[in-house]
Amino acid sequence: xxxTVAVILAAGQGKRMHSRRPKVLHRxxxxxxxxxVLAAVGEAGIxxxxxxxxHGAEEVREALGPEYxxxxxxxxxxxxxxxxxxxxxxxxxxxxxxxCGDTPLLRPATLARLLKExxxxxxxxxxxxxxxxxxxxxxxxxxxxxxxxxxxxxxxxANPVEKAIREINTGIYCFExxxxxxxxxxxxxxxxxxxxxxxxxxxxxxxENLPVQAVAAGDPEEILGVxxxxxxxxxxxxxxxxxxxxxxxxxxxIIDPETxxxxxxxxxxxxxxxxxxxxxEGNTIIEEGCSLGPGTTLRDCQVGKGSQVIHTVALESExxxxxxxxxxxxxxxxxxxxxxxKVGDFVEIKASRIGAGSKVPHLTYLxxxxxxxxxxxxxxxxxxxxxxxxKWPTVIEDGAFIGSNSNLVAPVRVGAGALVGAxxxxxxxxxxxxxxxxxxxxxxxxGRSKKxxxxxxxxx
Ligand code: UD1
Ligand code: CA
Numbered sequence: 209x210x211x212t213v214a215v216i217l218a219a220g221q222g223k224r225m226h227s228r229r230p231k232v233l234h235r236x237x238x239x240x241x242x243x244x245v246l247a248a249v250g251e252a253g254i255x256x257x258x259x260x261x262x263h264g265a266e267e268v269r270e271a272l273g274p275e276y277x278x279x280x281x282x283x284x285x286x287x288x289x290x291x292x293x294x295x296x297x298x299x300x301x302x303x304x305x306x307x308c309g310d311t312p313l314l315r316p317a318t319l320a321r322l323l324k325e326x327x328x329x330x331x332x333x334x335x336x337x338x339x340x341x342x343x344x345x346x347x348x349x350x351x352x353x354x355x356x357x358x359x360x361x362x363x364x365x366a367n368p369v370e371k372a373i374r375e376i377n378t379g380i381y382c383f384e385x386x387x388x389x390x391x392x393x394x395x396x397x398x399x400x401x402x403x404x405x406x407x408x409x410x411x412x413x414x415x416e417n418l419p420v421q422a423v424a425a426g427d428p429e430e431i432l433g434v435x436x437x438x439x440x441x442x443x444x445x446x447x448x449x450x451x452x453x454x455x456x457x458x459x460x461x462i463i464d465p466e467t468x469x470x471x472x473x474x475x476x477x478x479x480x481x482x483x484x485x486x487x488x489e490g491n492t493i494i495e496e497g498c499s500l501g502p503g504t505t506l507r508d509c510q511v512g513k514g515s516q517v518i519h520t521v522a523l524e525s526e527x528x529x530x531x532x533x534x535x536x537x538x539x540x541x542x543x544x545x546x547x548x549x550k551v552g553d554f555v556e557i558k559a560s561r562i563g564a565g566s567k568v569p570h571l572t573y574l575x576x577x578x579x580x581x582x583x584x585x586x587x588x589x590x591x592x593x594x595x596x597x598x599k600w601p602t603v604i605e606d607g608a609f610i611g612s613n614s615n616l617v618a619p620v621r622v623g624a625g626a627l628v629g630a631x632x633x634x635x636x637x638x639x640x641x642x643x644x645x646x647x648x649x650x651x652x653x654x655g656r657s658k659k660x661x662x663x664x665x666x667x668x
Contacts, residue, residue, distance in 0.1 A: 213301040218309030219262025219281040224436040230264035232309035236444035238471025244312035251316035286403030292392040326382035332418035336380040338428040346376035360407035378431040580606035588613035
């Protein structure tokens with residue numbers, strides 16, 4: 209669709225959000241509102257996307273990145289004025305698809321259908337419409353005696369008869385560029401708001417007897433615009449349900465979809481089971497046959513085939529296949545667990561790699577550490593990786609055994625197959641195959657039994 213550009217109007221402030229942040233940057237299901245729109249447009253096959261920015265322009269541009277073309281609408285003088293800003297950036301494109309930045313529920317298939325109908329019927333303008341039980345706030349579609357579209361009237365400019373119309377303008381349209389750009393120049397701000405209304409282009413096209421068509425959105429839910437925080441939550445809930453439904457249809461078990469929060473950007477393999485209270489966020493990829501939750505948050509994580517993660521928070525971490533993590537583990541950025549690693553309760557790991565088959569079963573902190581294969585880390589082991597100024601690495605080679613309640617003062621290396629006695633504070637490297645003991649020797653003193661201490665008290 210090289211001859212089609214999409215223009216997303218996103219210069220408005222969104223007053224009803226009562227936010228410092230531009231409305232279109234508020235997030236649901238892992239993307240900001242306008243990113244959902246851009247994703248739908250991209251999936252409908254339209255490569256060139258122009259975003260009209262104004263309020264918080266720099267913030268929006270920075271959030272979305274260099275992938276898109278931006279045009280600035282310095283003053284918000286209306287939707288027609290906003291679209292006119294995009295004329296130069298649109299170049300010689302024959303067809304212009306127009307959308308708003310605050311309709312995150314739109315489906316790519318709906319856009320594809322709108323474009324197809326527009327082409328098939330050789331229309332000058334095709335409007336995506338919806339029939340709503342409560343059309344309050346939307347522009348109404350006016351039809352003539354033959355049932356043909358004759359124009360759009362904004363609610364605030366509508367008379368009582370027009371207000372009763374339930375067919376509304378979704379704010380999504382296809383225009384033939386050859387008509388659109390000249391019509392935009394003819395717009396007059398003679399309405400209740402004193403704005404240049406894009407909707408008036410429809411009236412101009414009808415007056416010149418150009419073919420104007422309407423295509424109804426199959427599911428009116430799709431065109432829900434987010435104007436306030438309540439609608440933000442509502443759109444979030446609808447999106448969540450839709451994401452969860454899609455995953456279940458693809459073979460993922462979700463025990464309670466109402467309490468499972470999965471971003472649109474997450475990928476999950478079949479036969480994975482997700483327990484309640486689980487949040488899967490960002491670029492998280494879960495392979496097949498995993499068991500996640502309850503009560504688990506994974507952000508930007510990869511989880512290999514058949515792994516189990518219970519009551520855990522993991523950020524920017526990789527969990528290999530066949531691993532067991534939790535309950536109550538905290539994996540911080542840069543953690544890599546190779547295959548079949550066990551990380552148990554009250555374990556925190558940061559910027560560390562744990563080799564295949566190794567176990568960190570309880571009450572441990574590992575930071576900036578490289579652990580080989582088949583290593584056992586005893587309960588209460590702490591890597592002392594920070595000297596107050598710098599972080600230092602710890603290396604624990606294959607097959608080593610770290611006794612319970614040991615401190616490993618970095619930088620330090622425990623050689624392959626070495627053993628660290630329980631309660632040791634290790635400050636020097638331990639050679640491969642040897643045993644290190646670094647703790648006070650036990651001394652048993654006589655005369656501290658209960659009886660003799662009572663005697664001493666009597667004497668005193
Ligand atoms: C608009 C339509 C209305 C339709 C409704 C659907 C007009 C005149 N009315 O009304 O028929 O039913 O959308 O949601 O078009 N924007 C700019 N610059 C501006 C003004 C707006 O970029 O100067 C952007 C906004 O950021 C928003 C979009 O255009 O994303 C729609 O603007 P908004 O003011 O919300 O229009 P509505 O009154 O909802
Ligand atoms: Ca709106």
